[in-house]
Amino acid sequence: MDFLSLTNLSKTFGAATAVEDFNLDVEKGEFVSLLGPSGCGKTTTLRMIAGFELPSTGKITVDGEDITNQPPNQRNVGMVFQSYALFPNLTIGQNIGFGLEVRKMPKPDIQKRTLEMLELVHLEKHINKYPYQLSGGQQQRIALARALAISPRVLLLDEPLSALDAKIRVELRLEIRRIQQTMAITTIYVTHDQEEALSLSDRVVVMSQGHIEQIGAPTDIYNDPSTEFVAQFVGQLNMIPVTEVDLRKGTCILAGQRVKFEPSPNQIISSEPRLAIRPEELHLGTGEGRNALQGRVESVQFLGSVVRLRVHVDSAIFSADLFNERRITLPRAGDEVVISFPEQSCWLI
Amino acid sequence: MKRRSFWSWVWIVLGSLYFILPLYSTFDFSLREKKGVLSFLSYKNVFIDPNFWDTIGFSLEIAIFTIIVSILLVVPTVYWIRLRLPQLRGILEFISMLPFVIPAIVLVFGMIRVFSGAPFFLTDTYFGTYALLVAGYVVLALPYVFRAVDTGLAAIDVVSLTQAAQSLGANFGTILIRLIFPNLKVAILSSAFLTLATVVGEYTIASFLVGIKAFGPYMSLIGQNKTYESSSLAIISFMFTWSFMGLIQLLSRGKAASTSLAGAR
Known part of the structure; x- marks a missing residue:
């Protein structure tokens, strides 16, 4: 009631x-x-x-x-x-x-x-x-x-x-x-x-x-x-322009590389489709079944419990949040890195 | 730095002389009623004159009524304007300044012309005349009362306090009595003392409406007939006004101390 x-x-x-x-x-x-x-x-x-x-x-x-x-x-x-x-x-x-x-x-x-x-x-x-x-x-x-x-x-x-x-x-x-x-x-x-x-x-x-x-x-x-x-x-969000969206396969081209995503049930493709992903969903390095993108670190921002990286992948810029650990080895600006994310963590807008 | 300090002192000394010299001369003159000796004889003569006590009593009575009417009129008005009609504040401020530009003589003639005839006939009775006198003084005191109350209300968050009280179930009467008036205590006291000082020494309106019943016209009469007593009356009048100014300062300082304490935390 x-x-x-x-x-x-x-x-x-x-x-x-x-x-x-x-x-x-x-x-x-x-x-x-x-x-x-x-x-x-x-x-x-x-x-x-x-x-x-x-x-x-x-x-x-x-x-x-x-x-x-x-x-x-x-x-x-x-x-x-x-x-x-x-x-x-x-x-x-x-x-x-x-x-x-x-x-x-x-x-x-x-x-x-x-x-x-x-x-x-x-x-x-x-x-x-x-x-x-x-x-x-x-x-x-x-x-x-x-x-x-x-x-x-x-x-x-x-x-x-x-x-x-x-x-x-x-x-x-x-x-x-x-x-x-x-x-x-x-x-x-x-x-x-x-x-x-x-x-x-x-x-x-x-x-x-x-x-x-x-x-x-x-x-x-x-x-x-x-x-x-x-x-x-609400929260931080990476919104990266994508092309060649295939809703049936759940794939698209992002910064020249094919990535997978989970389309929502009634998903439609807008005129300027973008892939949305939260910074905390991005990880450094590859992983099985994950989308992986090669990029270059533009900046490293230390925020205490979190370290925020800005990574250039071709012309796209990703913001990635890593949990700070006492013994963490952080990349430096200019380093080549691989960032990865599972297909369930991103969605198409 | 030193040069600036030197000129500051020069202006302070000049300013002080401008105020203190005439006052000192008047005081000195008031002590010379007895030839060759300094005495308070003229003061004694003033205090033993029953007319002094009658007129000052009358003026104080009128002043108290003026203060009550002014506060009851101005506080709710200014409060409401700050709360609901802030766009009218400029107009109210302009109206409150009018007594500074319209001479008292114009005001009193206007009042007599309008209210002594039909349908009012106010000057035909004691009560009507006194009411008219109080009304005139309310107008004269308006600049002081408005400024003090407006400044007092500016120092508190009228809108939030009112809304907080409303959400707790209070109506406007309760808000005014329990919250607005108590929070304006210093402002109300300041305006009350300024009104008291203005009314007690006022001459023009009083002489046209009640003659030498009031303290202002009485002082003028003494000034025409008794040389030394008029000086002592001037000094008494100054003392009277200054003691009220001192009281305002004292009360304002107490308030300032508590405010700064709040800010420091």
Whole structure:
């Protein structure tokens, strides 16, 4: 049973269309991320669910109730902002209890719930501090606790980790997922960071120019992108022009060499066919049953756990990611190398 | 470097003399009521005059009403404009500057002409006259109140705070009372003190509407009749204004310290 439904949702600002014919059904307790580049309409969609923007057309329902035109303060939808938006004149405890006070909950109950929420985010000691006395990561945890304190029907997070440094971002990401699963709360998460979306979500909605490109589980989005945009936006992708495509045999000519690929069931050949392959699918050296291409290393980029090579194969340039190992012997720029990949790892666009 | 420092000091000294010399001369003159001796006699004469206390009490009362009306009028207006109608901010800023370019005499004549006749007849009653006086002062104080409140609101993320509060179930009344007013405490106090200082010493509107009931016209009357007392009144008035300015500084400094602490973390 769908808990949150967005049906034919559109939003226009004057002549500009921010969101167009958006349809999404979210189950109770599901974590769905809206992923896309700036200006793709993900935040506008979130703001329509929160009630800060009214849809130009379409309908929003939560648990069967139509909330499309309901004011934001009557929706019981919690929201976490990129800028934390903690109330600077209130202590941490008062911030968390604010929504409960507005609901005229008895004081002892407010105190109890506030403590519960602080325990959930492991910040019990900070109850009497003011927001400016906490770090960015701590402030965002409090913002999360505040949004959860009112037991919202849906939790909305608008790029909550964007203002934090990389290490805190990863820590807080795990924390958000843990809390979401503990409370089994239906969550919509907006981000432009694919790693965040893929690691946190049950499903990811990839958006571009106001419409949905693909909805699917993180693995589906990454391994089976349904459009060229998704393939390019999510993860790194080599897209190499090919000729003489033979769908029956599953072969084509790439940089003057014949390679094999697995055609999809309803595969059609575009006017400019290209073979798509992820950098991590490429290996140095040959292997049995693998496509092998002779090339020359243009550059070697050390990224810590990964080493990224740029390899020229005739006129095509491949990006290949190798896992770093302590004793690894890396090729140098100008070295002749063979790169190989299995036919299952590439697909035709 | 040294050369620049020398000229800085020259300008500081010249500026200080420009302000301090007339003030010192007035103070010195106010102490010479008794021939050949320096005394506070003129101050004593001012303080024992019941009219001094009546007029300053009246002006303070009017000032308090002016502050309340100004804050209740300006804070929600500026808040709403920052939240929903940012394109109108320029117009509001222009309107707030009008009292600087329209002389008080024009304002008071306009008010008397419009509100003393039908259908208002405001000047026929004490309440009506006082209401008109407060309204005039609200207009005079508008530049100070608007600037202080606008700057205060610029320092907080009004949109995010409002939306965060709304998502927690708060309506606009709760948001204004629980979040906006408390976060504008320093701005509101600054504008309140500036309004108080302006209203207490104001002459033109007060003399046309209530005469020597107000402190401004009373000071003018003393100035015409009592030489030394007028100087002491000028000094008292300065002290009064400066103590409020000092209070604004003190409160602003407290706020700045907490802000910098937040930034350092």
